[in-house]
Amino acid sequence: MRADAQRNYARLLAVAGEEIALNGADASLEQIARIAGVGSGTVRRHFPTRHALLAAVFRERVDSLCAHAGDRIGRADTRAALLEWLSAVTTSAATIGGLAVALNRACATDPGAAHEHCATARLTEAGEPLVAQAATALAPGITITDLLAVVTGLALATEHHTDPATEADRLLGLTFAGISPAR
Amino acid sequence: MRADAQRNYARLLAVAGEEIALNGADASLEQIARIAGVGSGTVRRHFPTRHALLAAVFRERVDSLCAHAGDRIGRADTRAALLEWLSAVTTSAATIGGLAVALNRACATDPGAAHEHCATARLTEAGEPLVAQAATALAPGITITDLLAVVTGLALATEHHTDPATEADRLLGLTFAGISPAR
DNA sequence: GTACGATACGGAGACCCCCGCCGTTTAGCA
DNA sequence: TGCTAAACGGCGGGGGTCTCCGTATCGTAC
Numbered sequence: 399m400r401a402d403a404q405r406n407y408a409r410l411l412a413v414a415g416e417e418i419a420l421n422g423a424d425a426s427l428e429q430i431a432r433i434a435g436v437g438s439g440t441v442r443r444h445f446p447t448r449h450a451l452l453a454a455v456f457r458e459r460v461d462s463l464c465a466h467a468g469d470r471i472g473r474a475d476t477r478a479a480l481l482e483w484l485s486a487v488t489t490s491a492a493t494i495g496g497l498a499v500a501l502n503r504a505c506a507t508d509p510g511a512a513h514e515h516c517a518t519a520r521l522t523e524a525g526e527p528l529v530a531q532a533a534t535a536l537a538p539g540i541t542i543t544d545l546l547a548v549v550t551g552l553a554l555a556t557e558h559h560t561d562p563a564t565e566a567d568r569l570l571g572l573t574f575a576g577i578s579p580a581r
Numbered sequence: 582m583r584a585d586a587q588r589n590y591a592r593l594l595a596v597a598g599e600e601i602a603l604n605g606a607d608a609s610l611e612q613i614a615r616i617a618g619v620g621s622g623t624v625r626r627h628f629p630t631r632h633a634l635l636a637a638v639f640r641e642r643v644d645s646l647c648a649h650a651g652d653r654i655g656r657a658d659t660r661a662a663l664l665e666w667l668s669a670v671t672t673s674a675a676t677i678g679g680l681a682v683a684l685n686r687a688c689a690t691d692p693g694a695a696h697e698h699c700a701t702a703r704l705t706e707a708g709e710p711l712v713a714q715a716a717t718a719l720a721p722g723i724t725i726t727d728l729l730a731v732v733t734g735l736a737l738a739t740e741h742h743t744d745p746a747t748e749a750d751r752l753l754g755l756t757f758a759g760i761s762p763a764r
Numbered sequence: 765g766t767a768c769g770a771t772a773c774g775g776a777g778a779c780c781c782c783c784g785c786c787g788t789t790t791a792g793c794a
Numbered sequence: 795t796g797c798t799a800a801a802c803g804g805c806g807g808g809g810g811t812c813t814c815c816g817t818a819t820c821g822t823a824c
Contacts, residue, residue, distance in 0.1 A: 400791055403801060428781060437803035442783075477761055502738060536761050545760070548752060551734030555685060569731060576759025577728070578660055578719045583820055586772060611810060620774035625812070 407444050409434045415455050423452060423496035452500040453515050459494060460517045463487055464524035476532035481574055483528055484549055485567055487521065491553035492566035498553035501546070521546055548573060590627050592617045598638050606635060606679035635683040636698050642677060643700045646670055647707035659715035664757055666711055667732055668750055670704065674736035675749035681736035684729070704729055731756060 399407075413434040417425040427448070431438045445451035466486055470479040491498040497517075504518035525542045549570065556566040582590075596617040600608040610631070614621045628634035649669055653662040674681040687701040708725045732753065739749040 400800060402791070406802085426781065431803095438782085439785085439803060440801075443801075481761070503741065532761070535764075537755055537759065540755065540760060544752060544755065547738040547748075548735070548756060548760070551736075551738030551752075552731070553734075554737045555730040555734030558686065565730075569727060569734075572720055572723065572727065573731065573756035574760045575720065576762050577723060577731070577757045578664070578715070579759050579762050583771060585820070589773085609810065614774095621811085622774060622813085623772075626772075 403444075406434070406436055406440055410436065410441060410444060411454055414451055418452070418455055419495040421495075423448075423499035425496070427451070449500075449504070452496065453504075453517055456494070456497055456500060456517055457515075459490055459497070460520055463490060464520055467521075467524040467528055471527050471531065476528075477535040480528045480532040480535075481571075483525065484545060484574070485570060487525075487546070488549045488553060488566050488570045489563045491550060492556055492562040498550055498557065501550045502554060518546065586627075589617070589619055589623055593619065593624060593627055594637055597634055601635070601638055602678040604678075606631075606682035608679070610634070632683075632687070635679065636687075636700060639677070639680055639683060639700055640698075642673060642680070643703055646673060647703055650704075650707040650711055654710050654714065659711075660718040663711045663715040663719075664754075666708065667728060667757070668753060670708075670729070671732045671736060671749050671753045672746045674732060675739055675745040681733055681740065684733045685737060701729065 410430065414425070414430050417430050417433065427441050428438050431441045434441075441451075445454065463483075463486060467483050470483055473479040491501060501518055501521075504516050522542050525545065529536070529540070529542045529545065552566045552569045552573075553562070556562045556569065559565045593613065597608070597613050600613050600616065610624050611621050614624045617624075624634075628637065646666075646669060650666050653666055656662040674684060684701055684704075687699050705725050708728065712719070712723070712725045712728065735749045735752045735756075736745070739745045739752065742748045
């Protein structure tokens with residue numbers, strides 16, 4: 399990669415991060431280009447699709463969440479381990495503007511394409527062991543996909559709340575233990 | 582209201598319904614105007630905001646859900662009554678294109694404005710008695726607002742699924758009884 | 765039946781965004 | 795230092811939103 403391309407890439411990533419945090423996942427690419435001081439074509443060259451840009455912007459955060467999951471494998475209290483991780487994911491999704499939306503529409507377009515960079519796919523992979531080791535504590539039939547759907551949904555639904563993170567986390571706690579637990 | 586205005590209103594509502602079902606809550610107003618055979622100004626005159634259009638389009642369906650709630654007040658099995666209603670709401674939200682999005686951003690803009698026509702407000706009002714009468718069966722602190730948030734979130738999160746309604750409903754069942762019920 | 769005022773209509777204009785394309789610049793190697 | 799491939803920028807077409815105003819139409823009063 400040429401040096402100028404690298405510079406622009408880094409610059410765009412930084413600007414896009416701020417802009418997406420500010421205006422959500424639908425932030426204007428044109429605007430990002432303007433702020434970064436590059437042409438709109440340059441944005442599209444580095445990030446052919448909006449999804450590609452979102453994936454790149456959230457990459458570090460997702461990495462961190464994946465590592466978080468890894469740390470919790472093998473813990474004695476498997477139920478707590480899973481809940482803690484889900485809580486961390488929920489908080490991130492509810493706090494970081496655009497992340498929840500990005501997770502929700504991840505890979506929705508173009509299914510079957512290269513999923514290795516997709517945030518949802520990576521979280522799925524990272525969370526799977528946690529679900530497996532907690533299986534006996536979970537309601538039957540629950541998959542990591544289900545759990546991520548719930549987490550994403552809660553983050554989306556609390557988006558307009560005054561304090562999305564705590565609200566989403568509270569709801570996660572409730573749904574985990576049961577809204578109306580059987581007696 | 583003038584006769585031609587009435588005609589256009591009805592026509593727009595019908596077209597908007599189809600178009601929103603097809604293209605989601607962000608369907609093009611211009612396109613709706615074109616199909617309805619009216620100018621774009623006419624759309625905006627009848628529905629000053631997108632939210633107003635969505636509210637009008639979903640009005641009947643929301644009415645029906647509210648009535649559904651009323652029918653279930655006073656039932657012996659209060660827990661089942663609540664779950665059934667939530668399930669109905671979930672199914673509608675997941676099935677009818679744009680409804681979940683509309684519910685999610687309802688009243689988000691312009692808080693404190695006239696809420697009487699807002700779908701979320703009406704569902705809240707309608708569901709409240711069901712929550713109240715089932716209170717002893719619910720986890721402490723749960724409100725109708727929480728429940729609608731969960732329902733909306735699940736509908737949003739399953740939007741891109743092959744069969745959103747059954748998937749959302751399944752997740753509702755799981756969260757209701759508990760993802761990982763305490764032993 | 766007609767004339768008039770209020771009401772609703774339609775679309776032009778300004779602005780923004782996405783997307784594809786291509787002539788021009790520039791980095792990095794020989 | 796010169797060359798070539800890679801990267802850049804921005805133009806042009808298509809669409810969308812929103813505002814505004816001249817015009818057509820409805821409904822009524824006479």
